Amino acid sequence: MAWLAVALLCGIGAWFALPSPAEWFIFIGLCGAFASVSMIWWDREDLALLRGAVAGVALMAVAGLLLIWARSEAVGTPAIGRPIVGEYAFRVLAREETGRLDRPLRVLIAARIAGPQSIRARISVDKAYARPDLVVGASGTAKMRLIAPSRPVVPGAYDPARAAWFDGVAAVGSFLGAPDMRGHPGRAEQPGFRERLGGWVSRRTVAMGGSEAAAAIAETLVTGNRTGLSDEDTQAMRDAGLAHLLSISGLHVGAVIAVVWFVAMRGLGLFPWLALRLPLPLVASLLSAGAGIGYTLLTGAELPTIRACIAAILVLLALALGRRALSLRLIAVAAITVLLFWPEAAISPSFQMSFAAVVAIVALHNAGPVERWRERGRTSGPIMKWGTWLGLLFLTAIVVELTLMPLVLFHFQRTGVYGSLVNLVAIPLTTVVIMPAIGLAMLLDAAGLGAAAWWAGGMAIDVMLGLARFAASRPGAVIVTSLIPLWPIVLCCVGGFWLALWSGRARLLGTVPYGLGLTGIAMAPPPDVLIAGDGRQVVVTEGGDAYRAKAETRFDDKALFEMAGTPEARIRHLADRPETSCAEGPCTFALMSPEGPVRLIYVRGAAASRTVGLSRLCGQVAIAISPDMLPDDCRPTWLRLDERELARQGGAIIDIDERVVRRARPDGDRHGW
Numbered sequence: 147m148a149w150l151a152v153a154l155l156c157g158i159g160a161w162f163a164l165p166s167p168a169e170w171f172i173f174i175g176l177c178g179a180f181a182s183v184s185m186i187w188w189d190r191e192d193l194a195l196l197r198g199a200v201a202g203v204a205l206m207a208v209a210g211l212l213l214i215w216a217r218s219e220a221v222g223t224p225a226i227g228r229p230i231v232g233e234y235a236f237r238v239l240a241r242e243e244t245g246r247l248d249r250p251l252r253v254l255i256a257a258r259i260a261g262p263q264s265i266r267a268r269i270s271v272d273k274a275y276a277r278p279d280l281v282v283g284a285s286g287t288a289k290m291r292l293i294a295p296s297r298p299v300v301p302g303a304y305d306p307a308r309a310a311w312f313d314g315v316a317a318v319g320s321f322l323g324a325p326d327m328r329g330h331p332g333r334a335e336q337p338g339f340r341e342r343l344g345g346w347v348s349r350r351t352v353a354m355g356g357s358e359a360a361a362a363i364a365e366t367l368v369t370g371n372r373t374g375l376s377d378e379d380t381q382a383m384r385d386a387g388l389a390h391l392l393s394i395s396g397l398h399v400g401a402v403i404a405v406v407w408f409v410a411m412r413g414l415g416l417f418p419w420l421a422l423r424l425p426l427p428l429v430a431s432l433l434s435a436g437a438g439i440g441y442t443l444l445t446g447a448e449l450p451t452i453r454a455c456i457a458a459i460l461v462l463l464a465l466a467l468g469r470r471a472l473s474l475r476l477i478a479v480a481a482i483t484v485l486l487f488w489p490e491a492a493i494s495p496s497f498q499m500s501f502a503a504v505v506a507i508v509a510l511h512n513a514g515p516v517e518r519w520r521e522r523g524r525t526s527g528p529i530m531k532w533g534t535w536l537g538l539l540f541l542t543a544i545v546v547e548l549t550l551m552p553l554v555l556f557h558f559q560r561t562g563v564y565g566s567l568v569n570l571v572a573i574p575l576t577t578v579v580i581m582p583a584i585g586l587a588m589l590l591d592a593a594g595l596g597a598a599a600w601w602a603g604g605m606a607i608d609v610m611l612g613l614a615r616f617a618a619s620r621p622g623a624v625i626v627t628s629l630i631p632l633w634p635i636v637l638c639c640v641g642g643f644w645l646a647l648w649s650g651r652a653r654l655l656g657t658v659p660y661g662l663g664l665t666g667i668a669m670a671p672p673p674d675v676l677i678a679g680d681g682r683q684v685v686v687t688e689g690g691d692a693y694r695a696k697a698e699t700r701f702d703d704k705a706l707f708e709m710a711g712t713p714e715a716r717i718r719h720l721a722d723r724p725e726t727s728c729a730e731g732p733c734t735f736a737l738m739s740p741e742g743p744v745r746l747i748y749v750r751g752a753a754a755s756r757t758v759g760l761s762r763l764c765g766q767v768a769i770a771i772s773p774d775m776l777p778d779d780c781r782p783t784w785l786r787l788d789e790r791e792l793a794r795q796g797g798a799i800i801d802i803d804e805r806v807v808r809r810a811r812p813d814g815d816r817h818g819w
Contacts, residue, residue: 270320348364367584760776
């Protein structure tokens with residue numbers, strides 16, 4: 147069953163990685179041929195099990211590709227073709243949390259831009275236009291500017307257009323004036339239950355001695371609202387490896403369900419009459435499932451939380467049936483169940499990291515040596531028992547950290563060095579102290595007895611936050627990498643799955659591809675040149691430094707710096723780079739390659755594009771880059787990236803040594819977005 151889940155993932159991943167239906171059909175044909183050959187080649191009776199397993203894995207990979215292809219065709223929404231401005235009728239479908247108080251409100255609307263049909267658009271609402279009656283279900287008209295969802299800043303970055311395709315969103319934009327909500331005059335938005343509950347949790351935490359930061363984290367744990375968190379604390383949690391504690395996920399849902407299940411089992415067991423007449427595991431599982439679903443709804447019912455809740459309910463089902471609660475087979479069933487409904491989740495960081503962590507934990511604790519170690523601890527004295535428990539906890543943290551590190555670096559280019567040590571304290575503190583204390587405080591407040599529990603929860607959060615700040619401030623606390631190619635991650639995944647799912651000494655063979663993958667990550671060179679999709683920023687890396695073409699920094703520019711793998715202290719202006727000339731309009735510079743210097747020119751601004759002698763200058767360089775339209779007679783010897791080319795294929799990464807250019811939208815890509 148576990149290998150079938152892996153095959154399903156591979157099929158889904160192949161659809162995203164391969165560019166067009168021709169390659170998809172080739173993949174299907176190869177898998178079908180592989181299944182057929184296995185059935186013919188291994189026709190002996192004693193190989194029937196192996197024959198069926200190989201054929202099943204191949205066919206499951208085909209099923210994965212067909213599943214995501216069908217999902218894309220069913221829900222995919224084409225983006226609008228060009229930017230439009232006008233006054234359109236709309237209806238509010240949802241208000242979306244931005245996670246920050248200083249960011250504008252975002253609403254999801256159905257806008258009627260032409261004819262009777264409407265499109266879904268995500269609108270950023272400036273504070274000046276954020277009317278109190280802009281609520282879910284309200285309708286009105288507004289002048290707005292709509293554009294297609296943006297492509298990734300550079301290849302390998304987060305792809306907003308792909309996310310919008312699967313979300314059914316055809317446009318993004320903003321209001322150009324205050325909306326006219328004539329359908330709801332005078333209607334004001336009242337704080338919902340989540341907002342009132344979050345405010346109460348925050349106030350009670352502060353009133354009982356907790357800090358403002360602790361109150362913000364307490365509100366996050368209860369409602370999922372992160373707007374009260376400061377940038378400094380958020381970054382400290384991220385650099386300490388504790389960012390997962392701020393995002394409601396499997397850990398939080400699992401903690402809620404586990405506490406309710408334990409209390410229900412122990413509490414009902416105190417009454418012999420009930421214990422003898424009711425199936426306590428079933429009753430406890432039903433109560434826990436209800437608590438998990440309620441917590442998921444309370445925290446906003448985000449897709450990652452829904453997936454975690456589904457997986458947790460499957461675990462409860464196993465408990466109710468008297469089966470082993472955590473096994474690789476059950477995890478595989480949970481993964482397949484989630485992917486059947488949301489196959490696009492296979493490429494999301496939340497799905498990958500949550501299931502990778504659970505697989506690593508279960509595989510480790512099901513390993514023979516670990517089981518024997520745990521059994522010896524159970525039959526030993528108190529000191530040995532606690533030593534075994536702490537040792538297993540530390541080993542689990544190390545294994546989870548090694549499992550997640552390649553994925554974290556691939557998606558975010560940044561990870562904390564001390565994450566395994568900090569999580570060794572923070573995870574038990576969160577699941578055993580903080581969340582139960584806050585839950586108990588909320589219950590006891592009904593009788594006016596929650597003060598001690600609020601104090602305990604607030605103090606525990608302050609301890610966790612202090613630990614995060616301390617770890618994040620240590621020298622060398624953070625590993626920063628440049629954009630990582632896909633092949634080392636694939637090797638790490640192959641090795642990780644082999645180590646987790648195989649048995650016996652043969653599982654150690656998985657260390658070979660995993661080690662090669664880590665080596666590839668460590669040795670991956672930073673990109674030589676990164677060009678944003680609109681051409682307004684160019685980053686050049688050289689000797690551990692990064693040089694940016696313009697001084698002002700946008701949000702997309704920060705993503706470029708992160709993908710260059712350069713610490714902020716080593717980011718400089720391109721004009722300060724040796725042997726770079728930006729004095730008269732265009733910037734000209736050269737990068738060294740094995741074949742000699744490669745000259746580049748960056749032309750920014752309409753005035754610069756009309757510089758006298760620009761055509762002659764273009765003929766002397768290999769690469770010309772500009773966010774504006776370059777003259778037709780600007781013809782570099784290798785590559786021209788101006789407004790027209792960038793609009794067609796998006797941002798680019800250039801490898802000077804290998805003479806390779808990667809594009810955000812490569813030629814031949816036939817995915818809908």
